[in-house]
Amino acid sequence: MTTLESLSPCNNIGPVIPTTPLITFLERVQETALDTFGKKGFDPKLYVDLSLKFNLSTTEKAFDGLPRNENGNVLVKDLEEFIATYFEDEGDDLVYYDPPDFVPEPDGFLPEVENLEVREWALKVHSLWKNLSRKISGEVLKQPELHTLLPLPEPMIVPGSRFREVYYWDSYWVIRGLLASKMYETAKSIVTNLISLVNKYGFALNGGRAYYTNRSEPPLLSAMVYEIYNRTGDMELAKAALPALLKEHEFWNSEMHKVTIQDAQGSNHILSRYYAKWNKPRPESSTIDKQFASKLLNVSEKQQFYREVASTAESGWDFSTRWMRNPSEFTTLATTSVLPVDLNVFILKMELDIAFLAKETGEESLAENFLEASQARKRAINSIFWNEKMGQWLDYWLTGSTTCQETWKASNQNQNAFASNFSPLWINLFNSDTTLVKTIMRSLQSSGLLCAAGIATSLKNSGQQWDFPNGWAPLQHMIVEGLVRSESQEARSLAEEIAKRWIRTNYIGYKKTGVMHEKYNVEKCGEFGGGGEYVPQTGFGWSNGVVLAFLEEFGWPQDQRIDC
Numbered sequence: 001m002t003t004l005e006s007l008s009p010c011n012n013i014g015p016v017i018p019t020t021p022l023i024t025f026l027e028r029v030q031e032t033a034l035d036t037f038g039k040k041g042f043d044p045k046l047y048v049d050l051s052l053k054f055n056l057s058t059t060e061k062a063f064d065g066l067p068r069n070e071n072g073n074v075l076v077k078d079l080e081e082f083i084a085t086y087f088e089d090e091g092d093d094l095v096y097y098d099p100p101d102f103v104p105e106p107d108g109f110l111p112e113v114e115n116l117e118v119r120e121w122a123l124k125v126h127s128l129w130k131n132l133s134r135k136i137s138g139e140v141l142k143q144p145e146l147h148t149l150l151p152l153p154e155p156m157i158v159p160g161s162r163f164r165e166v167y168y169w170d171s172y173w174v175i176r177g178l179l180a181s182k183m184y185e186t187a188k189s190i191v192t193n194l195i196s197l198v199n200k201y202g203f204a205l206n207g208g209r210a211y212y213t214n215r216s217e218p219p220l221l222s223a224m225v226y227e228i229y230n231r232t233g234d235m236e237l238a239k240a241a242l243p244a245l246l247k248e249h250e251f252w253n254s255e256m257h258k259v260t261i262q263d264a265q266g267s268n269h270i271l272s273r274y275y276a277k278w279n280k281p282r283p284e285s286s287t288i289d290k291q292f293a294s295k296l297l298n299v300s301e302k303q304q305f306y307r308e309v310a311s312t313a314e315s316g317w318d319f320s321t322r323w324m325r326n327p328s329e330f331t332t333l334a335t336t337s338v339l340p341v342d343l344n345v346f347i348l349k350m351e352l353d354i355a356f357l358a359k360e361t362g363e364e365s366l367a368e369n370f371l372e373a374s375q376a377r378k379r380a381i382n383s384i385f386w387n388e389k390m391g392q393w394l395d396y397w398l399t400g401s402t403t404c405q406e407t408w409k410a411s412n413q414n415q416n417a418f419a420s421n422f423s424p425l426w427i428n429l430f431n432s433d434t435t436l437v438k439t440i441m442r443s444l445q446s447s448g449l450l451c452a453a454g455i456a457t458s459l460k461n462s463g464q465q466w467d468f469p470n471g472w473a474p475l476q477h478m479i480v481e482g483l484v485r486s487e488s489q490e491a492r493s494l495a496e497e498i499a500k501r502w503i504r505t506n507y508i509g510y511k512k513t514g515v516m517h518e519k520y521n522v523e524k525c526g527e528f529g530g531g532g533e534y535v536p537q538t539g540f541g542w543s544n545g546v547v548l549a550f551l552e553e554f555g556w557p558q559d560q561r562i563d564c
């Protein structure tokens with residue numbers, strides 16, 4: 001039997017998008033800052049987010065002229081003074097923006113939320129859109145070369161805390177919340193920005209910084225357009241989005257993202273994987289990546305490791321044992337060797353959405369082509385990922401040939417439980433089959449993932465943030481929405497139960513800390529999550545979005561308590 005440890009990557013090559021002299025310089029400042037200030041409270045991302053006050057050569061000259069002690073280190077006071085003199089404060093590249101479509105209590109806001117305590121909190125969560133609303137500062141538009149922030153045409157909603165810029169897949173759940181908040185204009189602005197990124201770079205970037213140009217994130221642009229269009233009928237948006245969606249579809253179905261695989265019956269299928277165009281440390285976490293890579297022997301091993309790290313960031317699940325050959329050794333990350341269930345679900349959704357939008361805008365033959373593409377991907381998802389015995393769709397580990405073409409083997413399915421194994425349920429093609437939904441429900445209920453305060457990301461407590469006991473808003477939402485959309489009453493009840501557990505933990509967490517969190521601990525109601533390479537963040541875009549979307553779907557009766 002093939003073990004995950006023995007599988008080798010499909011290949012170890014691929015393009016690399018060049019970095020910029022500004023990023024290279026800021027990474028040097030980041031490294032010096034770690035040496036000077038020490039590890040405690042150190043966030044490497046802060047340094048690559050700083051804007052220059054003067055041009056790069058002046059700043060570099062001043063930096064190179066800083067006095068160094070006998071160990072080659074810069075003194076704390078000298079570095080502090082240098083930073084204060086030559087850089088703007090972090091976050092100055094974005095400015096607060098008062099969203100014109102925000103009102104404290106919109107007409108028809110969450111009509112089914114009757115309980116006053118819950119309603120009051122929902123209005124507070126709604127008001128957080130104001131805190132997270134930003135536009136690009138005039139300085140960035142005037143002198144983009146002094147900033148790593150990328151200029152974008154419209155205002156945006158950021159996740160919060162250290163995530164000062166817009167993020168790609170976060171935006172889907174932000175938009176779901178904005179729609180519940182009736183903030184259609186703000187929702188459209190986010191999509192317009194993402195379309196502008198696709199038009200410029202050929203894909204939607206991980207986030208709105210120059211160091212994110214080498215990778216994307218889980219592709220949900222079509223789903224954002226679909227949701228906005230369904231509420232507003234905005235034909236102008238549908239028409240503007242279609243060409244960008246076609247480009248994005250090509251990005252995920254070509255070059256290194258594309259893998260051909262032959263199933264047990266001899267039919268070929270095309271599926272997609274994550275594959276970043278990068279083989280160096282991530283600038284926003286450069287000191288961390290270099291530290292891990294120091295365990296590896298040669299340049300090519302290091303480059304492969306860096307590519308895996310960046311590809312994992314592209315998956316949105318950074319980091320998780322889901323992508324490791326050996327769950328206790330971080331340097332065994334091998335994301336490019338995995339065909340992920342959820343990525344292919346997102347692309348299937350993209351195909352269905354493109355078909356829908358093409359039909360709406362009168363492009364019949366385009367609609368037909370994409371319906372066919374969606375049927376092919378559905379067949380591929382069933383042939384490669386579905387595991388009848390487990391009643392789940394499982395990630396598939398590639399054994400590796402340089403042509404990225406290989407034959408399916410049952411033993412290459414990853415049998416570990418991950419919340420993503422249930423993600424196909426989100427798609428109507430799957431949730432409309434009530435017999436299938438029943439099988440999946442049983443499987444979810446016995447998987448161990450369903451916990452007191454939500455669905456766990458995995459069953460492995462590795463210390464990584466996309467593992468047990470963390471639960472993430474997007475994963476709760478996709479599974480709950482899939483269950484709700486099915487016609488089974490039993491599925492709807494389970495969906496409601498999961499949503500209520502999630503709402504409760506978010507509420508109690510908010511009451512205890514006064515903020516919304518990026519992730520939660522699904523074992524303990526009211527506790528936020530931890531682990532990973534940065535301290536837990538608050539704000540927080542997608543958590544707010546999912547709470548509002550759940551409250552819109554399920555409401556909260558007058559007499560139902562919200563405590564744990």
Ligand SMILES: OC[C@H]1O[C@H](O[C@H]2O[C@H](CO)[C@@H](O)[C@H](O)[C@H]2O)[C@H](O)[C@@H](O)[C@@H]1O
Pocket residue numbers: 045159163167168169170206207217282284285313314316317318319534
């Ligand atoms: O700085 C480390 C990494 O941080 C980001 O990832 C996490 O936050 C994102 C924003 O909420 C979210 O989209 C992602 O799923 C999280 O894991 C960033 O996206 C990474 O590229 C970055 O290396």
